[in-house]
Amino acid sequence: MIELVATPDNPIPPGAKRHALTAADGASLRMARFTPPRTARGTLALFQGRAEFIEKYFETVADLLQRGFEVVTLDWRGQGGSERELDNPRKGHVDDFAQYQRDLDAFLLKMTLLGCPRPWFALAHSMGGAILLENAHGGGGEFARLVVTAPMIDFYGLRFPVVSRLLANSLDMLGLGAMFIPGGGESTLSLGGAEAALTSGPGKSSLVGLTFEGNKLTSDPKRFARNAGVLAKEPGLGVGDPTIGWVNAAFRQMARFEDPDYPRRWKTPSLLIACGRDEIVSTPAVGRFAQRLDIATLVNIPGARHEAMMERDELRSLFWAAFDAFIPGHLGQDDRIRLAG
Numbered sequence: 001m002i003e004l005v006a007t008p009d010n011p012i013p014p015g016a017k018r019h020a021l022t023a024a025d026g027a028s029l030r031m032a033r034f035t036p037p038r039t040a041r042g043t044l045a046l047f048q049g050r051a052e053f054i055e056k057y058f059e060t061v062a063d064l065l066q067r068g069f070e071v072v073t074l075d076w077r078g079q080g081g082s083e084r085e086l087d088n089p090r091k092g093h094v095d096d097f098a099q100y101q102r103d104l105d106a107f108l109l110k111m112t113l114l115g116c117p118r119p120w121f122a123l124a125h126s127m128g129g130a131i132l133l134e135n136a137h138g139g140g141g142e143f144a145r146l147v148v149t150a151p152m153i154d155f156y157g158l159r160f161p162v163v164s165r166l167l168a169n170s171l172d173m174l175g176l177g178a179m180f181i182p183g184g185g186e187s188t189l190s191l192g193g194a195e196a197a198l199t200s201g202p203g204k205s206s207l208v209g210l211t212f213e214g215n216k217l218t219s220d221p222k223r224f225a226r227n228a229g230v231l232a233k234e235p236g237l238g239v240g241d242p243t244i245g246w247v248n249a250a251f252r253q254m255a256r257f258e259d260p261d262y263p264r265r266w267k268t269p270s271l272l273i274a275c276g277r278d279e280i281v282s283t284p285a286v287g288r289f290a291q292r293l294d295i296a297t298l299v300n301i302p303g304a305r306h307e308a309m310m311e312r313d314e315l316r317s318l319f320w321a322a323f324d325a326f327i328p329g330h331l332g333q334d335d336r337i338r339l340a341g
Contacts, residue, residue, distance in 0.1 A: 001030055002081035005055050005234040009226050013062045013071075021074065021110055023102040030054065030081035031110060034061050034071040042328060043116040045107070045143070046073040049126030049152075049307075050246075051092050053080035053237040055230045059223075060123075060309050063320070070117055074107050076100055076128070078246075079239050086178055090186030092239035093178060093246050097253040100131045101138075108142055119144040121327050125309065126281060127152050130253055136268040137256075145327055149273045149308045149319065152250065153257050154285035156278060165255075168248040177245025184241025216279040218310040219303070227310070257285075263292045270295065271326040273319060276302035297326060 001020055006012045015035035022028055032054050044064050046057055054073055064071045075082040077099060078092045085093045094100065111120070122143040124132040129151030136146060158164050171177070180186070212221045231238045242250075256262060270293060274286040283300070290298035299322040304311050308319040 001028065002234060002236055004032060005230055005237070007226070007229050007233055009222075010055060010058050010230055013058055013065055015065070019110065019114075021103075021106045023077070023099075023106045025099070025102055027077045027085075027099070027103065028083040029074055029077060029103055029106065031072065031074040031107065033114065033116075034065055036065045036068055036070060038068065040070040040117045041068040042070070042119045042121060042144075043111065044069040044071050044327075045111065045120060045122045046071060047122065047124035047128030047132055048073070048076065048080075049128050049150075050242065051079050051239045052125075053230070055234075055237065056227050057309070064123075067324075069121070072107075072111055072114075072116060074103065076131075077103055080237050086243075088186070089236070090238070090240045091178065091180065091243050093243040094249055095177065095245055096249050097131065097134070100127075101135065104131060104135055119328065121145050121147070123147045123149075123323075123327075124151070125149045126306065127250075130250075130257075133270075134253065134256070136270070137262060137265060139265060139267075141267060143268060145329055146268050146270045147273070147323060147326060148270065150275050150278055150281050150283075150306050151272060151286055151289075152254065152281050153289045154254050154282040155250075156280055156282050165251045168244055168251055171244045172248040177243060177248065179244050180241050181244055181247055186240035216305060217307045218305050218312075219277075219315075220310060220312045223310045257289055260292075263294065266293050266295060268295070269297075269326075269329065271297045271299065271322060273308055273322060274298065274300045275304035275306055275308055276300055277304060278306045280306040297322075 004012050004016060004018055013034050017033050019031040019033060021031050053075055061071045077083060078085045078094055120143050122132055129148030132146055132148060133151060212224050215224060218224050272286055272290040274283045276283060287298060290296050301308055301315055301318045304315045
């Protein structure tokens with residue numbers, strides 16, 4: 001299992017310890033715990049999006065430690081330093097999003113065994129947001145409050161969504177689920193549309209032809225380059241485009257969010273942060289979903305691309321303003337706040 005990877009501009013936060021997890025179906029997962037120097041005011045569980053890895057969030061972890069939280073996080077199966085589902089490690093794949101719930105169950109059990117101080121809060125991004133929303137819908141009451149950035153309620157810009165879903169399901173049913181999506185491959189490194197190819201050899205690895213222009217994740221070139229530098233140092237953390245099976249599983253999960261009855265069992269106060277320039281997930285879909293939740297707050301950051309926590313300082317500060325207004329909050333109180341847009 002890959003140890004935590006540091007680079008000159010992305011040091012490992014203090015109080016770090018790596019742990020290994022095993023999900024109920026035997027999948028091996030990588031977890032990390034970061035302990036603040038003073039008594040923690042609670043534990044913040046950080047959940048990444050598709051194709052991400054723990055190291056990408058070192059800056060965010062450091063910010064949370066400064067706020068007095070203990071921080072725990074993991075790599076979902078099929079990505080980062082966790083076990084891959086297919087023989088080709090560049091394919092981030094699951095057959096069903098229920099597999100991610102097994103990862104979450106193992107993670108929550110480990111938090112309990114480690115004695116992570118309560119109250120527990122969750123911060124999740126994109127695919128991680130979809131997983132945590134599903135957990136909350138299922139009655140999961142482990143977290144006192146939930147913050148999700150750019151939750152994967154629906155994909156951005158699908159011209160023919162019904163046709164896309166039928167095609168993904170048909171190809172999956174034909175046994176092609178382990179293939180990359182049409183036009184996809186293993187060399188994109190999930191850098192949000194930026195063109196890059198990975199080369200490696202004895203004692204070296206580098207990103208060749210990497211360009212900031214065209215990426216859909218962030219408008220901050222320094223943070224973009226920092227994250228690419230981690231992958232250059234440890235290529236094993238990266239994955240390419242999604243498989244047909246992963247996309248079909250994502251469509252099934254997103255279809256659940258469309259059910260009018262979905263929010264009825266909602267008991268976890270939630271903050272949903274939408275990114276106004278998001279070209280990965282649908283910002284209008286996030287807004288519609290948030291409006292259906294009785295105990296939810298919706299914040300829109302107009303200039304942000306998909307990754308608010310990786311954005312320019314002036315946009316990232318808006319994320320932290322919303323976060324600090326909501327976490328830890330007055331536990332048990334419904335304090336609906338409406339900030340930007």
